[in-house]
Amino acid sequence: MKNRSANSGNYGPWLVGLGAALWGTESAWRIPLNELFDAKVIVFWEHVLILLMFLPVLLPRLGELRRIDIRTWGFLVFSGFAGSAVGTIFFTLALKYGNPTVVNVILNIQPVISTLGAVVIFGDKLAPRFFLYATIAILAGIFLSVEHPTLIGVSFEQAGLTIGTGYALICAFFWAGSTVAGRGVMLGMPLRLASSMRVVIGLICMTFILLGYGKLNTAALWPPAAQAHPGQAVGALILLASISGGIPLLIYFEGLRRTRASTAGYFEMMQTLAAICITWGFFHALLRPHQIIAAIVLITAVAMVQRVQSIAS
Secondary structure (H helix, E strand, O other), X not given: OHHHHHHHHHHHHHHHHHHHHHHOOHHHHHHHHOOOOOHHHHHHXXXXXXXXXXXXXXXXXXXXXXXXXXXXXHHHHHHHHHHHHHHHHHHHHHHHHOOHHHHHHHHHHHHHHHHHHHHHHHOOOOOOOHHHHXXXXXXXXXXXXXXXXXXXXXXXXXXXXXXXHHXXXXXXXXHXXXXXXXXXXXXXXXXXXXXXXXXXXXXHHHHHHXXXXXXXXXXXXXXXXXXXXXXXXXXXXXXXXXXHHHHHHHHHHHHHHOOOHHHHHHHOOHXXXXXXXXXXXXXXXXXXXXHHHHHHHHHHHHHHHHHHHHHHO
């Protein structure tokens, strides 16, 4: 038994890293899909396909829903709305209107936000050096977002501060809030059931969002651009929902089950590495020298936030 436990501990973090890296590939499909669909429609189809994949996991566990308390349901609904639906819409918009490399790196600010959220919701303690590293991360994020820092006094537009960066920051807040809510969900619901129900709630939210925007119709769900390139549209949606959606979710949570949270945080950074390789290598979304330095400082500062918080807890 000891050998089995040790082996689990050895490959658990690598499963976390693999799942995170596969998540990082989503820019490869989401960026081309932005040329064919509205962002909200992309997220809707993504949820439909992931739910179809998760039905074998969800259906045998539906009876367990009767034992879920109101507090857990509240966390689950917020996680599905903020993280699965709205946050993903803003991420898709950020890739469309911003530098995809900047967008993927700046999302690393999430642990800073989620740490503060956990303090408010769960009463977690902040490490003495939390604000030092959080401030460094925020300042690095600002320099990363600005392509021409010397022109920021002239105008944000000339400085290269795009609306895509704003969408990325909004996404970071929603995803960080979803992370905090997800912790509450895990306290009252089995992991696989929670993952599946999060997709269900996300799809319900996306249905109402499309209905509110008048896009729950054939013309919006399958627009002329998609009709002109049906193979590309269907292929990219399937890859987004599988390679970058459902499959990494299952791999990641299996790894997380076998890995200390403090260790998992570092392996999760594989998501950023994979995303940068794709956005820089395939879409030529380059960073200027000061942005590269800022990205390294941001990632390092966030890693230190996770380290000091794990020690404090």
